[in-house]
Amino acid sequence: MTEPLLSVRDLNAWYGESHALHGIDLDVHQGETVTLLGRNGVGKTTALRSIVGIIRKRSGSIRFDGKDMLRVPLHRTARHGIGYVPEERGIFSTLTVEENLTLPPVIAKGGMTLAEIYQLFPNLEERRKSPGTKLSGGEQQMLAMARILRTGAKLLLLDEPTEGLAPVIIQRIGEVLQTLKQRGMTILLVEQNFRFASKVADRFYVVDHGKVIDSFDVADLPGRMTMLNEALGV
Amino acid sequence: MNSQVNVTPTTKRPLLRLETVLILIGVAALALAPFYFYPIFLMKVLCFALFACAFNLLLGYTGILSFGHAAFFGGAAYFTAHAVKEWGLPPELGILVGVAGAAFLGLIIGFLAIRRQGIYSTMITLALSQMFFFFCLQAPFTHGEDGIQNVPRGHLLGFIDLQEPLYMYFFVLSVFLAGMLLIWRVINSPYGMILRSIRENENRAISLGYSVSRYKLGAFVMSAALAGLAGGLKALVFQFATLTDVSWQMSGEVVLMTLLGGIGTLVGPIFGAALVTSLGNYFATSELPVTLVTGIIFMVCVLVFRRGMIGELYASRLGKKLERRAED
Amino acid sequence: MTTIFDVPIQAFLGQLLIGLINGSFYAMLSLGLAIIFGMLKIINFAHGAQYMIGAFAGYLLLATLGIGYWPALILAPIIVGLCSAVIERLALSRLYNLDHLYSLLFTFGLALALEGAFRYFYGSSGQPYAVPKELAGGYNLGFMFLPKYRAWVVLASLVICIASWLLIEKTKLGAYLRAATENPTLVRTFGINVPLLLTFTYGMGAALAGLAGMLAAPIYQVSPLMGSNLIIVVFAVVVVGGMGSILGAIITGYMLGILEGLTKVFYPEASNIVIFVIMAIMLLVRPAGLMGRDA
Numbered sequence: 001m002t003e004p005l006l007s008v009r010d011l012n013a014w015y016g017e018s019h020a021l022h023g024i025d026l027d028v029h030q031g032e033t034v035t036l037l038g039r040n041g042v043g044k045t046t047a048l049r050s051i052v053g054i055i056r057k058r059s060g061s062i063r064f065d066g067k068d069m070l071r072v073p074l075h076r077t078a079r080h081g082i083g084y085v086p087e088e089r090g091i092f093s094t095l096t097v098e099e100n101l102t103l104p105p106v107i108a109k110g111g112m113t114l115a116e117i118y119q120l121f122p123n124l125e126e127r128r129k130s131p132g133t134k135l136s137g138g139e140q141q142m143l144a145m146a147r148i149l150r151t152g153a154k155l156l157l158l159d160e161p162t163e164g165l166a167p168v169i170i171q172r173i174g175e176v177l178q179t180l181k182q183r184g185m186t187i188l189l190v191e192q193n194f195r196f197a198s199k200v201a202d203r204f205y206v207v208d209h210g211k212v213i214d215s216f217d218v219a220d221l222p223g224r225m226t227m228l229n230e231a232l233g234v
Numbered sequence: 235m236n237s238q239v240n241v242t243p244t245t246k247r248p249l250l251r252l253e254t255v256l257i258l259i260g261v262a263a264l265a266l267a268p269f270y271f272y273p274i275f276l277m278k279v280l281c282f283a284l285f286a287c288a289f290n291l292l293l294g295y296t297g298i299l300s301f302g303h304a305a306f307f308g309g310a311a312y313f314t315a316h317a318v319k320e321w322g323l324p325p326e327l328g329i330l331v332g333v334a335g336a337a338f339l340g341l342i343i344g345f346l347a348i349r350r351q352g353i354y355s356t357m358i359t360l361a362l363s364q365m366f367f368f369f370c371l372q373a374p375f376t377h378g379e380d381g382i383q384n385v386p387r388g389h390l391l392g393f394i395d396l397q398e399p400l401y402m403y404f405f406v407l408s409v410f411l412a413g414m415l416l417i418w419r420v421i422n423s424p425y426g427m428i429l430r431s432i433r434e435n436e437n438r439a440i441s442l443g444y445s446v447s448r449y450k451l452g453a454f455v456m457s458a459a460l461a462g463l464a465g466g467l468k469a470l471v472f473q474f475a476t477l478t479d480v481s482w483q484m485s486g487e488v489v490l491m492t493l494l495g496g497i498g499t500l501v502g503p504i505f506g507a508a509l510v511t512s513l514g515n516y517f518a519t520s521e522l523p524v525t526l527v528t529g530i531i532f533m534v535c536v537l538v539f540r541r542g543m544i545g546e547l548y549a550s551r552l553g554k555k556l557e558r559r560a561e562d
Numbered sequence: 563m564t565t566i567f568d569v570p571i572q573a574f575l576g577q578l579l580i581g582l583i584n585g586s587f588y589a590m591l592s593l594g595l596a597i598i599f600g601m602l603k604i605i606n607f608a609h610g611a612q613y614m615i616g617a618f619a620g621y622l623l624l625a626t627l628g629i630g631y632w633p634a635l636i637l638a639p640i641i642v643g644l645c646s647a648v649i650e651r652l653a654l655s656r657l658y659n660l661d662h663l664y665s666l667l668f669t670f671g672l673a674l675a676l677e678g679a680f681r682y683f684y685g686s687s688g689q690p691y692a693v694p695k696e697l698a699g700g701y702n703l704g705f706m707f708l709p710k711y712r713a714w715v716v717l718a719s720l721v722i723c724i725a726s727w728l729l730i731e732k733t734k735l736g737a738y739l740r741a742a743t744e745n746p747t748l749v750r751t752f753g754i755n756v757p758l759l760l761t762f763t764y765g766m767g768a769a770l771a772g773l774a775g776m777l778a779a780p781i782y783q784v785s786p787l788m789g790s791n792l793i794i795v796v797f798a799v800v801v802v803g804g805m806g807s808i809l810g811a812i813i814t815g816y817m818l819g820i821l822e823g824l825t826k827v828f829y830p831e832a833s834n835i836v837i838f839v840i841m842a843i844m845l846l847v848r849p850a851g852l853m854g855r856d857a
Contacts, residue, residue, distance in 0.1 A: 526678030532671025
């Protein structure tokens with residue numbers, strides 16, 4: 001079996017004095033879509049932020065594309081091919097939609113061109129001169145994802161893309177992720193909505209109290225529903 | 235302001251026995267000092283020490299950085315000088331005039347400054363005090379660049395001749411101690427506790443229902459009045475009031491004194507004032523300009539010595555030992 | 563002789579011109595301050611000193627290397643910008659995650675030290691700097707005499723302000739700056755070296771101050787005190803214009819310069835405080851400033 005694109009071992013992380021991650025182990029293989037499931041506050045977002053490097057107080061190992069990422073400064077992780085879409089989306093209000101879209105520099109070949117992106121997201125093209133935050137929540141989520149797609153990133157870290165969005169938009173996002181999967185994108189997704197996740201993910205990790213407590217393939221999902229209902233308190 | 239400022243945490247607690255002893259020793263030392271050191275120098279230190287402690291009330295305990303405190307200090311110097319020289323008031327009333335004037339200025343500047351928060355507030359104090367500077371430059375009663383000279387010290391309570399250096403010294407010392415006592419009482423009162431909570435987390439204080447603006451304004455006026463007390467005293471000590479006293483450089487100096495001594499400590503600014511005044515005296519005779527040295531000290535302090543002398547003391551092992559003793 | 567409100571028209575226009583020139587400097591300096599404040603969230607007290615050093619750089623380039631006005635116009639800002647960028651890198655950047663009061667105090671100390679150093683070497687009085695011969699003389703417009711250099715200053719400052727505004731609002735680099743102002747961490751995840759961007763911004767702001775100093779040299783004397791007298795007025799301009807707003811800084815700078823000039827005609831005693839009075843009024847009526855965003 002080839003080495004996973006992303007391999008995390010015994011990842012511990014701290015916010016100041018507070019110990020937030022207690023040893024996360026996970027793998028994401030090229031082309032896979034892996035989802036981290038778990039209740040609020042268990043460390044899913046912290047895990048993503050630790051992997052991309054926003055949280056600096058970390059220990060353990062993070063290997064991406066064969067390279068050790070722990071010592072890489074934050075502004076270099078993108079150059080290695082990691083793209084990050086935060087929970088709050090982070091659309092800049094002082095930039096237009098198009099400026100937002102073209103802000104992250106292209107770091108590798110294989111990213112979508114602006115034309116391709118506008119084809120996938122026609123309403124972004126319509127609004128491209130508007131200030132970024134004048135878009136609806138769903139459109140902002142599309143924009144936040146689209147700008148990473150332009151860069152040629154190999155791994156997409158997506159934090160709660162469907163949070164707070166209407167079912168129709170959620171469906172649209174699911175379609176977008178399917179398109180990305182077809183193009184071979186590797187995705188690490190954090191989601192509380194596991195019904196959504198079950199439609200796009202290949203594998204799942206369940207996180208609790210800063211550790212991975214379970215992992216399974218999507219095929220095993222039906223058998224896990226009772227356990228998940230308990231663990232996620234949904 | 236947030237708690238990222240290196241303010242020495244000051245919890246309300248009764249004085250340790252050790253601290254009480256140290257304070258008594260300090261007061262005794264101050265009482266004996268004029269027999270060993272030049273009284274004018276000592277009085278200068280006491281005036282600036284009071285000025286710095288007044289400033290610290292606003293910065294270290296309420297969390298407001300005023301970059302225009304010279305307006306209160308120098309303004310009171312002018313008011314007192316004028317009252318004593320032109321109106322013939324006795325020194326105690328002259329000082330009262332200075333304090334009242336400074337408090338009034340504090341009310342106006344404070345009211346405008348607290349319309350904004352944080353760094354904006356500081357800029358406002360700077361600009362308004364500069365406005366006052368220009369007013370002093372042009373107003374007839376200040377005599378512009380010459381300042382008010384030959385201010386008579388007069389007779390305290392009608393019979394104590396303040397022209398005598400020792401009498402003047404003990405007058406200044408008493409006023410200084412009274413001012414420090416007042417500050418200490420305020421800091422440890424419920425009012426002072428609320429001020430500190432505003433410094434720690436203003437939004438939380440607001441959500442707790444405190445009328446934060448009123449507390450801030452009150453602190454401003456108090457700080458201005460006490461700075462005015464120091465300024466009025468200074469006018470009598472040196473017997474003149476000049477534009478230097480209301481300049482922004484003076485505002486900067488008091489910040490430096492407090493920073494060097496320890497923001498948020500009760501006695502820190504006293505040591506800061508002593509150090510800065512001594513340095514000023516030392517460099518007055520040397521070729522090196524004082525502003526160059528002051529500027530460098532400022533930069534170094536901000537980079538590596540933010541807690542100030544007394545702050546470092548409390549944070550050091552000696553200080554921690556004292557804390558532990560207190561908890562026993 | 564024609565008069566306007568009982569003032570001879572020559573005097574009126576003369577003061578208006580002086581006001582416009584002062585306004586040009588207020589605009590350029592508050593522009594630099596607003597850029598630095600917007601990105602770094604620090605009040606650059608050393609801005610006045612950087613202005614002063616720009617002028618001195620021009621003076622020294624001429625006095626020691628014989629380099630004249632036009633090359634100095636490019637060299638002086640670069641010198642000031644580079645030195646300031648170094649200071650930012652080595653010292654100032656360590657203070658960003660602390661309370662803003664420390665960076666204010668640091669730049670204040672820097673201003674004092676720089677002013678003190680120059681005063682030590684050059685004394686408090688000014689050194690003269692000649693108007694370049696291409697810009698000597700003036701135009702006789704009939705109702706007033708317009709010195710060429712003054713006109714040049716106003717024109718140059720307009721160009722500089724507009725160019726800066728375009729750089730920030732319309733270019734890619736400007737987009738990076740604007741985004742980094744809003745959310746520096748996220749911008750770093752995109753692969754942009756935000757700390758370097760901050761250094762560049764501080765250097766650029768300082769260079770703008772240095773350029774203003776270079777323009778000022780032939781008008782005001784080159785003196786170590788020229789910055790400190792100016793800087794507090796510029797602070798007031800920035801407060802009135804809205805502290806993060808570049809357009810606000812530019813417009814307010816010109817407006818207040820002209821207003822100051824007009825005040826000098828009709829009520830000269832108030833001319834140095836009129837800006838502060840307006841600032842006080844603005845604070846009562848609209849604390850965010852003319853174009854400020856946060857309140």
